[in-house]
Amino acid sequence: METKNSLQDSMVGKSVIVRANVAGVHAGIVVAVDFMTSTIQLKSARRLWRVYTRDSTGSISDVAANGLKPDAEHSIGAVLPAVTIVNPPGLEIAEMTDGAWQSVLNYGPIK
Numbered sequence: 001m002e003t004k005n006s007l008q009d010s011m012v013g014k015s016v017i018v019r020a021n022v023a024g025v026h027a028g029i030v031v032a033v034d035f036m037t038s039t040i041q042l043k044s045a046r047r048l049w050r051v052y053t054r055d056s057t058g059s060i061s062d063v064a065a066n067g068l069k070p071d072a073e074h075s076i077g078a079v080l081p082a083v084t085i086v087n088p089p090g091l092e093i094a095e096m097t098d099g100a101w102q103s104v105l106n107y108g109p110i111k
Helices: 004-011 060-066 098-105
Strands: 013-020 026-036 039-050 080-086 091-097
Touching: 004 013, 004 026, 004 098, 013 039, 013 098, 026 080, 039 098, 060 098, 091 098
Parallel strands: none
Antiparallel strands: 013 026, 013 091, 026 039, 039 080
8 A cells, every 4th residue: 555645646647536525516637636635736727617428427526537428517627727625524635537637627608
């Protein structure tokens, strides 16, 4: 098993979805993470207010693995240069596939 520092270091640069019980759900690229304080900093971050998955689970894990459901009306915030989330214990970090990250990053409302 990796040590905390090597695990934290291995997360930097990866696209992830973060579920924080106070700050909500965000997708972005990890700049820094500190597991001792349940703090993570993301760049190119978007808040995921309401998203639809490709299967019936509705889970963030499905979005991380498969991306957003095509042609659905998701509710996703603007791309922010950076966001730092400080959360009480219980931070969930799901690594995203490249395709899943692109579906979130490039999402725009259906016209």
